[in-house]
Amino acid sequence: MVDMNVNLAAADKIVDPAFAAPVKLGVSDLTIRYGGTAALSGVNLEVREHEIFGIIGPANAGKTSFLKTLNRMDTFNTNMSVEGEILFNGLNVQNLKNIYALRSRIGVVFPLPVGLPLTIYENVALSPRLRGIKRKSELDVIVERCLSRAALWDEVKDRLNSLGSLLSGGQQQRLTIARALSQEPDLLMLDEFSIAVDPVTTMRIEDVLKELKHDMTIILVTNLVQQARRLADRTAFFLEGECVEVGITEDLFTGEVKDQRTRDYVEGKFG
Amino acid sequence: MSVINPLNRSMTTDFDSRNMDWYIDKFVQFIVFVAGISAIIFIIGIFIFITMEGFGFLLEDFSFREFFFSPFWEPSDEDAPEYGILALVAGTASVTGLAMIVAIPFSLGAAIFIGEFASGKMREYLKVLVELLAAIPSVVWGFIGLSIMNPLIIDLFDVPVGLNVLNAGIILGLMAAPIMTSIAEDALKAVPDRYREAAEALGATRWQVIFKTVLPAAKNGLLGAVLLGVGRGFGETMAVLMATGHAVNIPGSLFDPVRALTATIAAELGETAVGSPHYQALFTIGIFLFIITFIINLTADLIVRGIRKG
Numbered sequence: 001m002v003d004m005n006v007n008l009a010a011a012d013k014i015v016d017p018a019f020a021a022p023v024k025l026g027v028s029d030l031t032i033r034y035g036g037t038a039a040l041s042g043v044n045l046e047v048r049e050h051e052i053f054g055i056i057g058p059a060n061a062g063k064t065s066f067l068k069t070l071n072r073m074d075t076f077n078t079n080m081s082v083e084g085e086i087l088f089n090g091l092n093v094q095n096l097k098n099i100y101a102l103r104s105r106i107g108v109v110f111p112l113p114v115g116l117p118l119t120i121y122e123n124v125a126l127s128p129r130l131r132g133i134k135r136k137s138e139l140d141v142i143v144e145r146c147l148s149r150a151a152l153w154d155e156v157k158d159r160l161n162s163l164g165s166l167l168s169g170g171q172q173q174r175l176t177i178a179r180a181l182s183q184e185p186d187l188l189m190l191d192e193f194s195i196a197v198d199p200v201t202t203m204r205i206e207d208v209l210k211e212l213k214h215d216m217t218i219i220l221v222t223n224l225v226q227q228a229r230r231l232a233d234r235t236a237f238f239l240e241g242e243c244v245e246v247g248i249t250e251d252l253f254t255g256e257v258k259d260q261r262t263r264d265y266v267e268g269k270f271g
Numbered sequence: 272m273s274v275i276n277p278l279n280r281s282m283t284t285d286f287d288s289r290n291m292d293w294y295i296d297k298f299v300q301f302i303v304f305v306a307g308i309s310a311i312i313f314i315i316g317i318f319i320f321i322t323m324e325g326f327g328f329l330l331e332d333f334s335f336r337e338f339f340f341s342p343f344w345e346p347s348d349e350d351a352p353e354y355g356i357l358a359l360v361a362g363t364a365s366v367t368g369l370a371m372i373v374a375i376p377f378s379l380g381a382a383i384f385i386g387e388f389a390s391g392k393m394r395e396y397l398k399v400l401v402e403l404l405a406a407i408p409s410v411v412w413g414f415i416g417l418s419i420m421n422p423l424i425i426d427l428f429d430v431p432v433g434l435n436v437l438n439a440g441i442i443l444g445l446m447a448a449p450i451m452t453s454i455a456e457d458a459l460k461a462v463p464d465r466y467r468e469a470a471e472a473l474g475a476t477r478w479q480v481i482f483k484t485v486l487p488a489a490k491n492g493l494l495g496a497v498l499l500g501v502g503r504g505f506g507e508t509m510a511v512l513m514a515t516g517h518a519v520n521i522p523g524s525l526f527d528p529v530r531a532l533t534a535t536i537a538a539e540l541g542e543t544a545v546g547s548p549h550y551q552a553l554f555t556i557g558i559f560l561f562i563i564t565f566i567i568n569l570t571a572d573l574i575v576r577g578i579r580k581g
Contacts, residue, residue, distance in 0.1 A: 076468060078390065104474025114469040117488040126483060127473045176469070183473060 021048040023087075024187060024217045025070065030084035032065045034077075039065045043084070043243040045236055047187075052209065052218045054232025054249060056225050056265070061238035063221045064111075067189050070219075071106040072099045089186070104131070107180030107216075111192040113172035115164035116179075120147075120156050123164045123175055127182045142182055149212070150178035151204050170201035177205065181212075188212065189219045194227065206231055225266045229253055237262045321561060325554030328354075332548045333555065344519045344535070346549040354552045356559070361521045362436075362529030366511055367504030369440025369525070374448040374500055379493065381448070382455035387481055398456075405449035409509040416442040416514030430526045434516035437525040442514045443507055447500040454499060454575075458492020459485060491574050498571035502564050508533040532556055 025047040032040040040062030047053045055063050065080075067073075072093055074080045086093045088102065096102050104127070116123050124143045133139060143160070147153040152174040156167070164175050173193060180188055190209075194202040209218060209231055222228050228235050228249060235249040237259075245252065245262040257263045264270055332354065341355025385397050416438050424433035462485050470484040471477075486493070508531075516528025517538065536553050543550040 071472065073468065073472065076464075076471075100474050100476050102474075103472055106472075108469075108472040110465070110469065112465075114465045116466055116469060116484055118484075126470070126475075130473065130475055130479055130483075179473070 021050055023047070024049045024089065025219075026085075026087040028085045030066070030069065030082070030086060032062065032069060032074075033081045033083075034065075034079050038241055040238070040241045040243075045243060045246045047217060047219060049217050050213055051233040052213055052220055052231050054228035054235035055219065055221045055238060056223070056228045056235055057238035058223070058265070058270075060240065062241045063238050064191055066238070067108070067191055067219065067221060069093075070187075070189065071103045071108060072096075073103075073108075075099070104183055105186045107183050107185035107188040109173070109176050109180055109188070109190040109193045111195045113169060113176050113196065115167065115172045115175055118164060119161045120164045120167070120175060121160040124178050124182045127179065146178040146181040147175075149181055149208065150174045151208050152178055170197045173197050174201070174205065177208070185216055187217045187219065189221070191221045192223055193220075194222070194224065202227075225268075229266075237265060239265070318561060321554050321557045325551050325558050327546070328548055328551030328555050332552070338555070342519075342521055344530075346539070346543075346552060352548065354548075354555075356532065356556060358519045358521050359530055359532045359535055359556070362515065362519075363505060363511075363531045363533070365436050365522050365529060366439045366443055366515060366531060367501060369436060370443035370447055370504045371497065371500060373441055373444025374451055375497060377444070378448045378451035378455055378496065378500070381452040382459055382496075383481060385452070386456045386459035387477070387485065398453075401449045401452050405453065407446075409446065409507060410513075412442050412446050413510040413513030416510060420514065424526075428526065432516060432526075432528060434514055435526050435528045436515070436522050438516075439511050439514035439529075439531075440525075442510050443504050446507065446510060447503045450503065451496045451500040454496035455489075455493050458489040458496065458575075461492060462488045495571045495575035498567055498574065502567040502571065505560065505567065506533060506564050507531075508537050512537055532560055536560075 023046045027046070028044050030040065030043040031038060043066065055066065057063055068080075069082050069086060070088070070093065074082055082094065093102060116126065118126065121143055124146050125139045128139055128142050133142070144153060147156060152171060155171060164172065167175060173196065177193075193205065197205065206227070209220070212218060220228065220232055232249045234247060235252055236246040237244045237252065239261060244259050245257060247257070248255070251257065252262055252266050337353065337355055340357055341353055342358040343353040343355045344359060345353045381401065385394055385401070389397055417434070420438045420442065421433035424430065424435070424438055466484050466488060467480055470480040475483065511531040512534035515531060515534065517530050517534060518528040519530050520527055522529050536556055540550070540553050543553065
């Protein structure tokens, strides 16, 4: 029995090098409330550099609220209160002096694509411009690189000056990914990105994410457990405001789970 | 039988007779229809009325060149009355132009503050106050122009008279600002929050979000707000009558008194003989004003509609 545990621990390291990587994001005792009611409570987890960290769970589990606190998007909602500690690169995001700088380091992809009312080019060039890059030649390079990485360049290279909102849903979602990449983020957060995207595009984006992992840390919130299985190195299971389990993704499906509810959920027995 | 028809009513005759409810329904429909198209009836009626009153002048004494290009408005000259509205147009345009210079920064700033920064109670109070401000009668503004601005301008700029373009422009600007604020704020509110969130998620500061995302997205509505302000400026009568100095004059500086098209009608109509050329000339000014404000409002409306669709 003891031997087996040691073996498991050793296996972890082999299966998942991310375990050895430094901590990108440390969350301890995180509780989020809307008014009086807690949307998420007592969350403890760590996200490591260059891993894809999945978060699965049914609706109302607190997944989106969790993401919002990481880049301080909670400031939009005066009703929302956050307790606990979130360390990003070792700094507590709750009392940063400049949350705009924090946000500029974290890319966000929303469930429904949000093409800003700008041209395709301007959508991607906005963030670099905000950083102070003005030269057209430099911006051109960034725009092409980000659109290529988001697997959109070939489809839009001839109409960069048309409105982003004229693209199809799947293209718009890739545009928002390109826009997030233009931030050159340390951390990319995707919130159920495939909700409005067709399966083919979803697979293309998933391939993109596997590539991006080498350059950044990715948090992938998804309600498709198989998507988490395909992509995530480790996965957390959220249920009704509670972080039920955090573990190596494959373990949630086939290995040992600490909580039976996790296995039930990934096997589709509820939720 | 009683099981099938428990209320014991006739199975077919109801369909073939009209009861009281039917007549009430038709009557209410008619009333609402009349109320609904009354705006169209009134606007056509007013247009026909002012056109008929001004028609004689248009046929006989009217000279296109004199009317639009002569700076002399001397209708009471016994020998050779002149009906040139160039100076009046210049008066109205200069006052409206200055009013917009005053009102645009004010109203845009107020709309941005109310729509983007103020929250909760503060926002509600401000909106109510702005609407209250818009409801102040124009004669009160004119009074402020006469009794407060006039001595203030004389003191500050050391000029003999304080009733001039500057005075009326500021007064008119302050008058137009509340309604422009209201419409501009509506335009900002029509910009979906997801744009703001997406832009802030990129790390944009509040100002960057507003300048790079919200204002471009709302630009049609904001333009509509400005045009409605211009329309208001053109049509305003009482305040400009009291604050401009009411002297026929093409202004060379901010401190020159002028006279507005509307004020001319208001001041002179009561003193002319009905049907005289002077009377008809005033109505011709009315036609001109009607067409201008109609075009401005229509343009503003089309622009505002444009954003709602796009």
